[in-house]
Each structure stands twice: as C-alpha cells, then as structure tokens.
Amino acid sequence: MSHDADVVIIGAGPVGLTLGNLLGADGVRVVLLEAGAELVDYPRAVGIDDEALRTMQTIGLVDEVLPHTVPNQKIFMVNGDRAILSEVDPRISEFGWPRRNGFVQPLVDRVLLAGLGRFPNVDVRFGAEVTDSTDDGSAVTVSYRTADGATHQVTATYLVGADGGSSPTRKRLGLTFEGETRATKGLVIDVNNDPIGTPHAVFGGDPKRGYATIRLPHGIRRWEFTLFEGEDEALVEDDAFVFGLLRSHVPDPEALDIIRRRVYTHHARVAGAFRVGRTLLAGDAAHVMPVVGGQGWNSGIRDALNLGWKLSAVVRGLAGDGLLDTYESERFGHVSQMVAISLNMAEEMTSHDEEFARERDRLAAARTAEEREQVRNQAFKPQPHYLDGAVVTAPSPTYKTLPAREVPSTAGTLFPQPRVRTTDACEVLLDHATGQGWRVIMWDNDPTAFLGDEVVAQLARLGGSLVRVVPTTQLPWDRVHTAESVVVVGDDGALKDWFDARPVGAVIVRPDHIIAAECLAQDLEATLRQVFAVAHVAQPAEERGEAVSAGAVAS
Numbered sequence: 001m002s003h004d005a006d007v008v009i010i011g012a013g014p015v016g017l018t019l020g021n022l023l024g025a026d027g028v029r030v031v032l033l034e035a036g037a038e039l040v041d042y043p044r045a046v047g048i049d050d051e052a053l054r055t056m057q058t059i060g061l062v063d064e065v066l067p068h069t070v071p072n073q074k075i076f077m078v079n080g081d082r083a084i085l086s087e088v089d090p091r092i093s094e095f096g097w098p099r100r101n102g103f104v105q106p107l108v109d110r111v112l113l114a115g116l117g118r119f120p121n122v123d124v125r126f127g128a129e130v131t132d133s134t135d136d137g138s139a140v141t142v143s144y145r146t147a148d149g150a151t152h153q154v155t156a157t158y159l160v161g162a163d164g165g166s167s168p169t170r171k172r173l174g175l176t177f178e179g180e181t182r183a184t185k186g187l188v189i190d191v192n193n194d195p196i197g198t199p200h201a202v203f204g205g206d207p208k209r210g211y212a213t214i215r216l217p218h219g220i221r222r223w224e225f226t227l228f229e230g231e232d233e234a235l236v237e238d239d240a241f242v243f244g245l246l247r248s249h250v251p252d253p254e255a256l257d258i259i260r261r262r263v264y265t266h267h268a269r270v271a272g273a274f275r276v277g278r279t280l281l282a283g284d285a286a287h288v289m290p291v292v293g294g295q296g297w298n299s300g301i302r303d304a305l306n307l308g309w310k311l312s313a314v315v316r317g318l319a320g321d322g323l324l325d326t327y328e329s330e331r332f333g334h335v336s337q338m339v340a341i342s343l344n345m346a347e348e349m350t351s352h353d354e355e356f357a358r359e360r361d362r363l364a365a366a367r368t369a370e371e372r373e374q375v376r377n378q379a380f381k382p383q384p385h386y387l388d389g390a391v392v393t394a395p396s397p398t399y400k401t402l403p404a405r406e407v408p409s410t411a412g413t414l415f416p417q418p419r420v421r422t423t424d425a426c427e428v429l430l431d432h433a434t435g436q437g438w439r440v441i442m443w444d445n446d447p448t449a450f451l452g453d454e455v456v457a458q459l460a461r462l463g464g465s466l467v468r469v470v471p472t473t474q475l476p477w478d479r480v481h482t483a484e485s486v487v488v489v490g491d492d493g494a495l496k497d498w499f500d501a502r503p504v505g506a507v508i509v510r511p512d513h514i515i516a517a518e519c520l521a522q523d524l525e526a527t528l529r530q531v532f533a534v535a536h537v538a539q540p541a542e543e544r545g546e547a548v549s550a551g552a553v554a555s
Contacts, residue, residue: 005031005123006315008142008156010130010169012039014105015283015300016162017112021059022308024119028315031154032122033144035129035163039113042262044105046214046222047073047294051384052301053097054417054513057429058436062097064111068217070102073201077349077364079357080206085364090377095513096417096429099378102201104216105297128152133159133172135277157315158324159279160307162300165267167285173276179269179339182290184350185227186264187236187245192257194221195250203292203349207357210350212292213249220259223249224291226350233263266290266350268343270336274328282307286331289339290346295381299338302384306331309437309511310390313537318462320536326389330412337382386412390510390535392517392527399520402503410502411517415441415509418494421472423479431513433489438464439509440528442521443499444474447506448483450524456485458532461540469495510535 007023009016012034023030048069056062075088090099116122125144131151132143140159145151161169170177194215201214210226225245227235235241242261246253267288274281283300307327313319348360367375374380387393391412396405417430438459440447447466448456459466465487470478472490482488499505504518508531516535519527531537 003139003155003157005029005154005156007031007158007160007311008033008140008154009160009162010034010142011161011163011283011285012036012113012124012126013162013164013283013300014045014109014112014297015304016160017109017116018055018059018301018304019160019162019282019308019311020122020124021061021112021115021119022304023312024116024122025059026312026316027121028312030119030122031156032116032124033128033130033142033154034124034126037127037147039106039109041106042260045291045294045297046102046105046216047298048101048103048108049295049298049381050093050095050097050099051414052298053101054095054431055301055305057096057431058305058513059115061111061115064115065103065108068104068107068111070199070215070217071098073100073102073199073215075100075201075203077203077205079361080204080208082204083361085205085361086367086372086375088375088378092377094416094418095414096419096431100294102214102216104218104220107217130163130168133169133279135159135279137277140278157278158311160282160311161279161285162282162304163285165269165284165288167281169279170271170281170285173273173279173281175276175281176272177269178272179267179288180343182266182268182346183229184266184352185233186266186291186350187225187227187242188260188262188264189223189225189242189246189258190216190260191221191223192219192259194219195252195256196221205349205351205357205360207352207354209245210352211245211249212349226352227263228352236261236263264291266346268339268346270332270339274331275324280307280311280324280327287335287339289342292342292346292349295338295342299335302334303327303331305512306514313462313535317538319538323390323536326535330384330386330389334382334384334386341380341382383413384514386514390516390531391514392530392534394517394519394527396503397520405503407502409518410507410515413515414513415507415515416494416498417513418491420469420495421475421490421492423475423488423490425475430489430495434467434487435463435465437511438462439467440464440506440524441467441469441509442506442524443496444468444470445505445521446482446486447524448486450506450521451528452525455525455528455532458537458540459528462537469499471496 006029009032077085127147128144204211212224214222243253282303393411475490505521508516
C-alpha cells in the first residue's frame, strides 16, 4: 500500500527531532509536523547525560552538540544555611561520555533540526497544527491545519506523538495520564553575562524558598525559585518581585541581563499505554517528571533511541510489527522509576516544611563515606535494565572452566563504550569502530567460526557487524588472519575487564547499544537465533516465497 510517509511524527521538540534523525539516516520516509512557526526558545532542560550524548553520537551530531555543553558539571546540594548536604560529581565515562553535563537546550534543538537537512526523505512542516488522526488498521491518516487556515492530510504506516505533556495525540487516544501535579510551581530566570562566574550548580533546599542556580554554556546562568501556593504566575513579569528573589544571590539584581523568564508546573505522570494500534507516544507525551532530577529531556531521548531502530526495522520489512510492542514493555518500567526518583528529589529540595528539612539534614550528615561516594557518582540514577522485550536472558553456565561466581546477566543493560584502536592504529570510541547497528562482539575469537552462513547473512541484512576484540599487541596479526567481514578492534583493558568479570565470551548488542544477549562462544549461533526470534526479525522474502515492498509491514 502506498502512503505519503512511513512515519509521521507530531512535535518538533528534542524527541521528535532525534527520532527524525534516527529514521532519516535509515532512509525511512518521515513527515514531521510542528504546530509552532519555529522551535521553542523558552527556558527548558539544562542537563544532558552520558546516554543522551551517546545518542547524539549515534545520529552523527555529537560534535555539533558538544560546544553547547559544560562537561562534568558538579552539583552542590545545600540546606537553608548553605551547608553542603551532598555533592554530585561523577567522573565516570563508561559509555564514552561524561555522566553529567550542563547544556543549553534551545541551541541543541537547533542542531537536531539542522541535522534533518541531511536527509531528503525527511519533510519538516512548521505551522502545521494537527487536528485529528485516524487508524484504519492498515494506515494512519493525520489531518492538520496551516497558518492560512487550509486543511491537509498525510497518510503513514505509523504515527508517533511527541507533542509534549499536554499531548493532543494522547488525549485523542483516550489514554490515562496517571500521577500527580504538585501544588507549588517554579519560576525560571535565565541571564546573560553570568554575574557569579563559577562552573558548578547549586540546589538549595531552603524551606523558606527552594532554589537552584546553574551555570550554563556561553555565559548563561539559570535560577529556579519555588513559588508558594497563592503566588500569582504574573509575578514572573514583576521586576520588583524578581529582583527581590535574586537580591540574596547577586550584588546587583537590577544590572542583570535577563533573557528569559517563565513559570512552570511540577508534573509526575505516566501514560496508561505507549502504543495504541499504529500510534505510539514518546517523550513528555508519554511521561512527565519534575525538573529537579534533570531526567525529563534525557528520558525522552532514551525513548527516541529505543523506538527509532524498531520503527526503522519494521517499516523496512526487516522485522515484524510485534517488535513495536517491546517499546512499551521496555520503556514503561524505567520511565516509572525516573518519575518516582525525580518526584522524591523535588520533595526533598523544595519542601517548605521546617521539620522535614531538619530530618533531611540529619540523614545527610549521617551518611557513611560509601554512601557519600554513591551520591557523588549519581548512583541514585537507575540505568536502563530491560527484562521483558527484545532481550534474551539465560542462567550463568556451570562448566568447570568457569569459576563459581554469582554474576547477574547483563542482558537488557547498556554495553560500555571505551576507546579502542582500529587496525589502522586510530584511537576512537567503540561505536565509531564497530558501526552503530546490530553487533556481535567476541573476545579474541573470529565470530565467523561460530556462525553459519544463514545467520551471518541475516545479520548483514539488518546492517549488523561482526566484531573481534583483541589486545592491541595482536592487532597486526589479526588484521591479516581474521575474516575480512569481521571488524577487529584493539583493547588495552576496558573490554577485557568487562569479559573477565562475566562468564561469557560473546555478546549481542542492539542498535540502541542495549545488550540483547550474552553467551559462551559455542552457544553463539543458537543465542543469536533466539535474539532474532524475540526481536521479530523477518525471514528474507525469498525464504517466504514472497516479495516485500518498500515501506510494507513485515509479518
């Protein structure tokens, strides 16, 4: 069936833009509809994490994003007397990038929009307000109105609603949005020519009025203040009120170059479903959380990365429609964790209850050195761990070759991304060396020795790669003696340590860098076949005795 597009995306926020870049790179035909005349420029997210930067790397835009970031930005959590309760300062880069970074979202959004210009198959339409969408079981028809009042329609195989927390798409589907909206709101102020000049952020848990002050790139500083119940939102435009808030923070509030100010509401909600038929929700349309945890933007980017490769595989006939069901089964639990953590952090740092604040301070002072280190390394932020979806878990093998150890399976977690050496002696991040798609990675084994021609061909159809990791000392030898179809990378310890810590010699990594399965070398083919099954990977058309047309949904 011929449609105008493979995928229609509603919303040119960070999630819609990221998803458009992921699909565009795979040749998927995308129409992106945005009601506004241009990108939103008001104060928004200020923290980008390591997983999101890895996604920017995946879509080939990380070099353009990095100039708008503050790497390894430290956070001080303080009480009303400015005593330090905790420090968040993770210096870990297991996924290739700093774990915590400040950034200017409007500038990064512009990078994402400009990135879509690389793909003639992606059509971005601003000033396109969606008024309706219908799913007839074989296609989705989206109706929208342009600024001149004219109405238009576009048909697609799938629709993604990335249209924000008030998502009309979610409402049209009749989905619940369970959770809570906090009574207290926040006031955000951004200024040019940072009057403080320090590189870190401070979160002030002052029961008299909670606040945050954050250094952003390009000389910008952000303040966020808790508003009391009964304080009118119109106060955001009252200079006397705003200057009064800032008077205990800067020498001369009246001299500040205020560039943006806005009131926002703390929501903590999750949609009842992320998929209905051929319509899927992503980002704030599917979940919203208080800004204190700094994970709203990043959670949306995780949605886009998880959904992107799955949509691409399905519309290109490489996987069956059932693969899209794993988007909700994987993302729902992790997002719910993030919402709960963000809500707890918001309550801890913005409560007006003096007794609550004293108990919080007491508990912070009683932390052990180990607990303080966990906070420093941001251990409170849960990593994705997908137990139900396109992953295969297996009990640890019990062969005498392996020491008896209780080692949990890593299936469903992110595979690390250290720096490695290529056969031409270049030092690069792992994803650059191996490619961004499916990967079969083995420690010092040639994967072709353990895989039959059929599964190798199937992996190739998916755009996957076979990877042999060897000590760098072996690179000259393996460059000559390993099959030409295998990518050989040299490792000076990080990947060897990863394999040393686990009773496995092979790992299967998905396009979103999630470990689909791990196994011993001899079990590789059987495990890869299991992965193909749970990922609904389609058989080649010639094996089914039929043709798969472009954009068709594989069975």
